[in-house]
Amino acid sequence: MTRQPDRGQWPTGRLLATAARLVEQSWNARLREHGVSHAGMIVLASVSGGPVGQRELARDQHVTEQTIGRTIAHLESTGHVRRSTDPADRRRRTVELTAPGATLLAEISDHGERLTDDILRAAVVDIPQFRHALEALIRTMDPGALQPSSGITESSED
């Protein structure tokens, strides 16, 4: 009776925020020795397919360009990515992996890519259903990322 956690009363948003924080901390703890953060790791993974503009990265991760810019600057300073000005559009700065960045990405993909799922399994959670709920939530909350029903280029109010 001292402090039973009455999380049953918590609003769902609070549960979500708390769970996300705990998971992210767990990731960060695992990644610390490699010198990157969870956010940094996501950037590395996102640029693994070749040069990407910052705006695209920002949209992909659902963060602002300012935020992604700073995270990239950090990754650049640690030598994991390289930025170059797009000659075809000199406003753009494309981001790509360096050799050390690629090595690092391979390493962390190895030992712990699905860290969260391990925890979820331990918590006896139906992972596909949980993922589906999260995806639906993201889709619903993000007006910008409308699903391409046909050949519609996301013109409307993008």
Add this chain to the structure above:
Amino acid sequence: MTRQPDRGQWPTGRLLATAARLVEQSWNARLREHGVSHAGMIVLASVSGGPVGQRELARDQHVTEQTIGRTIAHLESTGHVRRSTDPADRRRRTVELTAPGATLLAEISDHGERLTDDILRAAVVDIPQFRHALEALIRTMDPGALQPSSGITESSED
């Protein structure tokens, strides 16, 4: 085919972090006019039952004492809560609602307490199951919050 979001490939931790960020932003947008943040609102709700020490608040919210201390300082500066030194233990600073804080809490409880659930319903998510998954996740990740199986005072390694 320009940019269909392949969220199906995302690690679950990334889905979770993204969903949490979007939900929190939605809350903050709603709360901005009232002059509090999501974090602040949770503090207000947590102290609505009477004076609480900062350490307890930190444990309740799964954040550090430093973080909660700063958030409380903020709420204090805006006049929503009051801090006082516990005469029985002068290290402790207990936090309680002021009249304006109580008013604000009542207001925001009114129009939007279950904001996330509305979104989840729109996203056609099984809310009880979703909540259950989040609770299980939190319970699994947080070694400190052991559930009181009997009359055990959380002595062990708390």
Add this chain to the structure above:
DNA sequence: AGCGGATGCTCAGCATGCTGAGTATTCTGA
């Protein structure tokens, strides 16, 4: 009584979010 550890909180500093404002480049249309 008083030493030492535990406890409750603060300060300093960093990373990641955000908003608002500003710069540079490109595109559009008269």
Add this chain to the structure above:
DNA sequence: TCAGAATACTCAGCATGCTGAGCATCCGCT
């Protein structure tokens, strides 16, 4: 052609997380 809008990004500043370090108070034990 060239002015204005749109685009891509940066800088400045704030809030919330975190870690590490430090201070004051309390408790336990000799």
